[in-house]
Amino acid sequence: MKVEEESPRIDVETAVLSMTEDQVGESDAKSASTVFEVSQLNVYYGDFCALRDVNLDVTQSEVTAFIGPSGCGKSTFLRCFNRMNDLIETARVEGQVRYHGVDLYQSEVDAVEVRRRIGMVFQKPNPFPKSIYDNIAFGPRIAGAKKSELDDIVERSLQRAALWDEVRDRLSDPAYGLSGGQQQRLCIARAIAVEPDVVLMDEPCSALDPIATARIEELIAELKTDYTIVIVTHNMQQAARISDRTAFFSVQVTDAGRRTGELVELGATEHIFTNPDDPRTEAYITGRVG
Amino acid sequence: MSNTEETRTEFHQLMDEVRGDLVRMSGLVTEGISTVTQALLGNDIGLADQISSGDDEIDLLSVEAEEKCVRMLALQQPVAVDLRTILTDLRMISEIERSGDLVANIAKGIGRLQGVELDPRLRGLLDRMSEQALRLTSRAMDSYLDRDAGLASALSDLDDRLDELHNDFIETVFSSRNDRLITTQQAVQLAVIGRFYERIGDHAVNVGERVQYLVNGELPEHKGAQRARARREQGDVS
Numbered sequence: 442m443k444v445e446e447e448s449p450r451i452d453v454e455t456a457v458l459s460m461t462e463d464q465v466g467e468s469d470a471k472s473a474s475t476v477f478e479v480s481q482l483n484v485y486y487g488d489f490c491a492l493r494d495v496n497l498d499v500t501q502s503e504v505t506a507f508i509g510p511s512g513c514g515k516s517t518f519l520r521c522f523n524r525m526n527d528l529i530e531t532a533r534v535e536g537q538v539r540y541h542g543v544d545l546y547q548s549e550v551d552a553v554e555v556r557r558r559i560g561m562v563f564q565k566p567n568p569f570p571k572s573i574y575d576n577i578a579f580g581p582r583i584a585g586a587k588k589s590e591l592d593d594i595v596e597r598s599l600q601r602a603a604l605w606d607e608v609r610d611r612l613s614d615p616a617y618g619l620s621g622g623q624q625q626r627l628c629i630a631r632a633i634a635v636e637p638d639v640v641l642m643d644e645p646c647s648a649l650d651p652i653a654t655a656r657i658e659e660l661i662a663e664l665k666t667d668y669t670i671v672i673v674t675h676n677m678q679q680a681a682r683i684s685d686r687t688a689f690f691s692v693q694v695t696d697a698g699r700r701t702g703e704l705v706e707l708g709a710t711e712h713i714f715t716n717p718d719d720p721r722t723e724a725y726i727t728g729r730v731g
Numbered sequence: 732m733s734n735t736e737e738t739r740t741e742f743h744q745l746m747d748e749v750r751g752d753l754v755r756m757s758g759l760v761t762e763g764i765s766t767v768t769q770a771l772l773g774n775d776i777g778l779a780d781q782i783s784s785g786d787d788e789i790d791l792l793s794v795e796a797e798e799k800c801v802r803m804l805a806l807q808q809p810v811a812v813d814l815r816t817i818l819t820d821l822r823m824i825s826e827i828e829r830s831g832d833l834v835a836n837i838a839k840g841i842g843r844l845q846g847v848e849l850d851p852r853l854r855g856l857l858d859r860m861s862e863q864a865l866r867l868t869s870r871a872m873d874s875y876l877d878r879d880a881g882l883a884s885a886l887s888d889l890d891d892r893l894d895e896l897h898n899d900f901i902e903t904v905f906s907s908r909n910d911r912l913i914t915t916q917q918a919v920q921l922a923v924i925g926r927f928y929e930r931i932g933d934h935a936v937n938v939g940e941r942v943q944y945l946v947n948g949e950l951p952e953h954k955g956a957q958r959a960r961a962r963r964e965q966g967d968v969s
Contacts, residue, residue: 677810715810715814716815723812727812727813728743729737729738730737
C-alpha cells in the first residue's frame with residue numbers, strides 16, 4: 442500500500458507575517474490595505490450553484506456590509522471567508538479567496554488557524570454554558586495563554602466589547618443570565634479575545650431590540666479601528682449607518698425554480714444609498730422589487 | 732431579477748402626490764405669469780387683484796407638499812432615487828413658491844403704475860419677457876417630469892435670452908425716462924417689475940440644477956462655492 446506524503450501545512454499567520462515583511466514594500470497601496478481578494482468564486486451545495494462568479498475585495502479597517510434578498514447567498518459568501526462552509530458536507534467552493542495574498546482554500550491551509558484569525562459572530566447570541574469569564578477565556582486557553590494572562594485578556598476583551606462595566610462584578614455568573622444584547626456583546630468579546638484580524642458578523646442584531654442594536658452598531662464603529670469587519674444584514678438602514686462599503690447581492694431564479702446568488706454591485710455605502718450604479722440595486726433598496 | 736413585485740406602494744403613492752402638487756403649483760405660476768402680463772399690458776387693476784388669490788393657493792400647496800416630504804423623510808427612510816427625488820421636491824417647492832410670490836409682486840406693481848400709457852417698445856419687451864419666463868417655468872417642470880437632465884441643463888441658455896431681454900428693457904425704461912415719457916417713480920416701478928420677470932427665470936434655472944441632481948446624483952457646482960472651497964483647501968479661512 443502506497444503511503445502518501447502528508448502535504449506541508451501553511452501557517453496563515455506566518456504567511457501573513459512573511460508577506461508583511463517581504464512584500465508590502467513592493468506592493469501598491471491598494472494591495473497593502475486589501476485583506477481579502479475574492480476572484481471567480483462559485484459555491485455549490487451538491488450540484489446546485491448557490492453563488493456564482495463573485496469578484497470582490499475587502500479593505501483593512503473598514504466595515505463591509507452585504508445586503509440582498511433572502512436566498513441571494515450573502516451568508517453563504519460570508520462563510521467562505523473563514524471556511525465555515527467546510528463544515529457543511531455538501532458545500533463545495535470553487536475559485537479563490539485570498540487572505541493577505543494567501544489562498545485560503547489551498548489544501549495545506551489549516552482551517553482552525555484561519556478561524557482564529559477570522560472570527561465570527563452569529564445571528565443568535567450563542568454563549569457557551571459557562572461563566573462569563575470562561576466564555577472569554579475559552580479561546581485564549583486553547584491557544585495556550587498562561588493563567589496569569591487570562592484575567593488581563595478577559596478584562597481587555599470585555600472592555601473592547603463595551604461590556605466590562607456591566608459584568609465586572611459578576612464574572613463567575615453564568616453567561617445565560619445576561620440579556621440578549623449583553624450575550625451578543627459577550628460573543629463579540631469572545632471573538633476578539635483570540636486577537637483576530639477580521640470579525641465576520643452574520644446578522645448580529647436580528648434577534649436584538651433597537652437599544653441593544655444601537656449598542657452593537659456603536660461597538661462596530663469602535664472596533665473597526667483595530668479589526669476589519671464584514672457584516673451580513675437584512676436591515677438596509679443598518680448597512681447604511683455602519684458600513685464604509687456595501688455589496689448588493691441578487692438572486693437569479695432558473696426555469697426550474699432554483700435560486701443562484703450573484704454580486705450586483707460593490708461601492709462606497711454613501712454612493713450605493715444615494716446614487717447606485719445598477720438599476721437592480723436601486724430597485725431593491727427603494728423597495729420596487731419584492 | 733425575476734421577481735418584480737413592488738413593495739412600499741403607500742410610500743411611492745405619497746411621492747406621486749407630491750409630484751402632483753408640484754405640477755399644480757407650476758401650472759398656477761405659468762397661468763399667473765400669463766394673466767399678470769395681460770393685466771399689466773391692459774392696465775387691468777381688477778385682474779391684478781385676482782392674482783393674489785392664486786398665490787394663496789400656491790402657498791397652500793407648498794405647505795402641504797412640504798409636510799408630505801417631511802413625513803416621508805421621518806417615516807420612510809428614503810434612499811437612492813427616492814431620497815434624491817424628495818430632496819429635489821423640497822428645493823423645487825421653494826423655487827416654485829418663490830416664483831408665485833414674484834407673480835404676485837408684479838400684480839401689486841400694476842396698481843402703482845395706474846394711468847401710465849406704456850411705450851410700444853416697453854410693451855413689446857414686457858410681452859417677450861413674460862413669454863420667456865413662462866417658457867422657462869414650464870420647461871423646468873417638463874425636465875422634472877421627464878427626468879430630462881439635458882433639458883434641465885439647457886435652461887440656463889434659455890435664461891440668457893431672458894437676461895438679454897431684461898437688459899434691453901432696463902435701457903428702454905431709462906431712455907423713456909430721459910424722453911420724459913414716464914416719471915422717475917414709474918421708471919423705478921417698471922425696472923422692479925422687469926426684475927421680477929428676470930428672477931422667475933432664475934428660479935427655473937435653479938429647478939433645472941436640482942433636476943440634474945435628481946437624474947445624475949451630482950450636486951451643481953457653484954462658482955462661488957468652488958472659490959470658497961479652493962480658499963479653504965489653501966488654509967485661508969478669512
